[in-house]
Amino acid sequence: MLELSILGFLYDTPLHGYELRKRITALTGHVKPVAESTLYPAIKRLEKAGLLARETQPGSTAAPRHVLTLTGKGRTELRRRLAEPAGGDITDENRWFVVLAFLRHLPDAAAQAEVLLRRLAFLEEPASFFYAGDRPLRAEELDDPFRRGILTIARATSEAELRWLRATLGSLGRGV
Amino acid sequence: MLELSILGFLYDTPLHGYELRKRITALTGHVKPVAESTLYPAIKRLEKAGLLARETQPGSTAAPRHVLTLTGKGRTELRRRLAEPAGGDITDENRWFVVLAFLRHLPDAAAQAEVLLRRLAFLEEPASFFYAGDRPLRAEELDDPFRRGILTIARATSEAELRWLRATLGSLGRGV
DNA sequence: CGAGCATACATCGGTACCGATGTATGTCGA
DNA sequence: TCGACATACATCGGTACCGATGTATGCTCG
Numbered sequence: 001m002l003e004l005s006i007l008g009f010l011y012d013t014p015l016h017g018y019e020l021r022k023r024i025t026a027l028t029g030h031v032k033p034v035a036e037s038t039l040y041p042a043i044k045r046l047e048k049a050g051l052l053a054r055e056t057q058p059g060s061t062a063a064p065r066h067v068l069t070l071t072g073k074g075r076t077e078l079r080r081r082l083a084e085p086a087g088g089d090i091t092d093e094n095r096w097f098v099v100l101a102f103l104r105h106l107p108d109a110a111a112q113a114e115v116l117l118r119r120l121a122f123l124e125e126p127a128s129f130f131y132a133g134d135r136p137l138r139a140e141e142l143d144d145p146f147r148r149g150i151l152t153i154a155r156a157t158s159e160a161e162l163r164w165l166r167a168t169l170g171s172l173g174r175g176v
Numbered sequence: 177m178l179e180l181s182i183l184g185f186l187y188d189t190p191l192h193g194y195e196l197r198k199r200i201t202a203l204t205g206h207v208k209p210v211a212e213s214t215l216y217p218a219i220k221r222l223e224k225a226g227l228l229a230r231e232t233q234p235g236s237t238a239a240p241r242h243v244l245t246l247t248g249k250g251r252t253e254l255r256r257r258l259a260e261p262a263g264g265d266i267t268d269e270n271r272w273f274v275v276l277a278f279l280r281h282l283p284d285a286a287a288q289a290e291v292l293l294r295r296l297a298f299l300e301e302p303a304s305f306f307y308a309g310d311r312p313l314r315a316e317e318l319d320d321p322f323r324r325g326i327l328t329i330a331r332a333t334s335e336a337e338l339r340w341l342r343a344t345l346g347s348l349g350r351g352v
Numbered sequence: 353c354g355a356g357c358a359t360a361c362a363t364c365g366g367t368a369c370c371g372a373t374g375t376a377t378g379t380c381g382a
Numbered sequence: 383t384c385g386a387c388a389t390a391c392a393t394c395g396g397t398a399c400c401g402a403t404g405t406a407t408g409c410t411c412g
């Protein structure tokens with residue numbers, strides 16, 4: 001999720017680490033903050049893997065900045081990660097939102113639709129948080145008001161997303 | 177999140193690890209699966225901290241089961257974690273849902289309401305995923321259909337949850 | 353003119369988690 | 383009867399992440 005954010009932001013324009021951090025914080029920080037001690041090692045990992053290059057820009061305002069640029073390999077890798085998201089990128093809403101935030105970087109409307117279809121398939125599976133045996137329970141069947149809340153909220157989210165997914169797939173030429 | 181699930185399920189009734197895993201998988205597995213190699217060390221941690229006790233039950237069907245029971249300390253600790261959730265338990269929906277799933281174990285309606293009020297305060301903060309300077313952007317202001325989707329879905333979730341929170345706080349005697 | 357804050361990056365120790373693998377046993381269908 | 387599968391637990395190596403801490407610089411405000 002963090003690496004995807006880094007690649008995604010750098011795909012648009014080179015940035016130094018500090019600015020990158022501010023953008024990632026704006027995107028997902030209200031849900032899950034990014035620690036500096038997580039970001040800088042992640043940058044190093046991606047650099048070591050040849051996905052981004054670092055150019056030191058001496059003292060513009062404070063300590064010297066390291067301007068980060070995606071390499072060709074990095075650009076390819078971002079598109080690969082967007083086109084073939086890992087399982088958790090589809091099922092975990094936090095990670096899914098990061099995929100969505102950069103999905104426009106896939107050059108092909110068909111490839112974009114393919115990814116949306118995976119999320120659609122996941123949301124269409126009958127799943128709950130609570131079961132009687134194998135049967136998923138509905139909100140009305142629960143006594144616990146807090147568990148009822150979980151189902152109520154999840155239901156609303158799911159319905160809104162399904163509406164959006166179907167509409168967007170339609171406009172991508174992949175009606176369902 | 178994992179530890180909270182373990183404590184939460186064991187609060188109701190003693191369980192062995194394998195059954196615990198099935199229940200955790202039912203609760204949150206469709207979003208984020210639990211690996212066995214994560215669960216068993218977590219159980220050991222909690223045992224070492226004196227929060228649960230283990231009793232070996234020789235060969236009922238297969239390998240010997242370790243039936244896990246919450247200790248008094250464990251019961252207190254669960255209530256403490258529910259009454260004073262960490263920051264991420266409030267902001268991250270995945271973790272928040274686990275808190276909700278077991279919030280009924282707080283014996284006091286006032287304490288339950290206190291926790292819901294923290295989530296309410298978080299949801300009422302004006303936050304977005306995308307900004308123009310400091311101003312949060314609305315879905316209509318974005319060109320990117322995928323980013324517009326993020327805001328559309330998040331908005332629907334937030335509205336549904338706010339409705340539910342206010343209704344539930346009302347019935348707990350803490351109208352807002 | 354000095355304190356505090358934002359900028360900008362880095363390391364270190366510890367923890368949580370995961371995939372792979374191992375070890376058993378009982379059950380059920382081909 | 384033989385393999386596949388579910389039950390049931392465990393360890394090990396590697397990775398991701400975090401909090402704490404360190405090191406600078408420049409700007410702003412009292």
